[in-house]
Amino acid sequence: MQTAHITALEAKHASLDQRIVAESQRPMPDTVAIAELKKQKLRLKEEIASAH
Incomplete structure (x- = not known):
């Protein structure tokens, strides 16, 4: 479950970067x-850093 959460956060991070x-x-x-x-x-x- 933790990995899915981190993956979702990384996707949001990439989306913000694109915006x-x-x-x-x-x-x-x-x-x-x-x-x-x-x-x-x-x-x-x-x-993300604190979740690792």
Whole structure:
């Protein structure tokens, strides 16, 4: 069960990374949205690290 949880967290982390890249490539990126996505990504990274 723990492995499934970590896999799900890693999938969410990758999804956030894709959203950050997509937002960054827009002609007028929303820097507030990018900052929030990066915070969410960092929280997930910390949760993944603590689960190992």
